Amino acid sequence: MKRNLYLLLLLCFIFVVGTANAQGELKFEKETHDFGTIAEGTQAAYEFKVKNVGNQPVIISAVQPSCGCTTPDWTKDPILPGKTGVIRAMYNSTGRPGPFHKSISVTSNAATPNQVLYIKGEVGPKDLKTSYTPEQKAMSPRLAVGSTSYNFGKLEKGQKAVAKFTVKNTGKQPLVIQGVKTACNCVSFQVSQPSLKPGQTATLELTYVPMMLKEQNEVVTIISNDIVMPDLKLTLKANVVESLASKNMLREGNQPVPFR
Template sequence: MNRKFYFLTFLSLLLAGFSAQAQGELKFEKETHDFGTFAEGVIASYEFVVKNVGDKPVVIAQVQPSCGCTTPEWTKDPIMPGKTGVIKAMYNSNGRPGPFHKSISVISNAATPQAVIFIKGEVGPKDLKTSYTPEQKANSPRLAVGTTSHSFGKLEKGQKAVAKFTIKNTGRQDLVVQGVKSNCNCVTYKVSEPALKPGQQATLELTYIPTMLKEQNEVVTIVSNDIVMPDLKLTLKANVVESLAQKNMLREGNQPVPFR
């Protein structure tokens, strides 16, 4: 009788142990990213890659930065066991000169429900310049682009539009796009590859949300670790008009009614 009791107790504890282990777990490739020094006005961006090393799907419920200067995006779909997701952190350096060190809390249903990752760097002057030797320039990554402008045609004010550019690393070291800056602060970016090997191509997406009416020519500076041309300029063109939805609506009381 006692043997049977002990055996059942042991079996229950063993199964409970297996059940506890059957849970998702997130593991980051790196927990801190250092942007280094870059000019004020740049919107610096980095994608943290995270892998589910557990045996159950993990859903990232919330990503909470420590300040409003950091805007996160993350994988919303469940991260299956063995698969990876990304958490993109964007730091707006406008009006924030000097060093920074920011934390980002990641909340999920993983075995460790809260993880913390960090971004840091230093925001230099807007006209930041650095001197390099001829040898350093010869071995630098080089950012090349097929075309330097994109025309959206007619856009409504506040409408989100995406322009895609093909970029290539024609240098000798890995190329990293570090951020973008524009006078309107209405452009964000995404690169299909976090780092381009020499000779590798990638797609650069610029998301533009116009805030001004009439013909617009937004000059967007692409900041990279190309020390020969660290500030590549692209132009986004659009004829921005008032929202058609607003123009075609009449208000009756508090409810908008479309023209018929």
């Protein structure tokens, strides 16, 4: 009888210990990213890669930046053991000259539930220029696009629409698209590959939310580490009209289709 009781207690102990050790754990590839010096008006973005090195799924429940100048996005689906997710931080440098150092708090159900990431850099003049030697230019990454314009046709004012561009690194070093700059501050971006190896292609998505009526031609400057052409320009065209949808209709969560 006593032996059975001891075995039962031992099994309970093993179960409790095993349950306590069964937990996910997030490990970031890096916890601080330095943008270096960027031109004022640039929306600089970086994706922090994170891996679940634990043995249970991890859900990131909240990502909170230290100021409204930083817009976060993150993997919403559970990150399974051994799998990776991303936390994307976009810094709006408009009207913020000088150095910056911002924190991003990450909350999850991992063994370490609260973690902090950092972005830093310096915002220089709007017409920031740097001199490079011919040798440095020859070894530079190079940003190439198949087309430099996209016509949405007719869009409603405030409607979110996405233009996709195929980009390629034709240079000799890894290419990183660091941000976008527009006069309207109405365009954000996302790249399917945060870093492109020489010869590699990726999809650049520009999300456009028009706020002005009539014909619009928004010039989008793509900021990258291509030192030969660091500010490639793309054009988004649209005929913007008043919203035809009822004001009490919610359109969030669905990708609107531009109508012709």
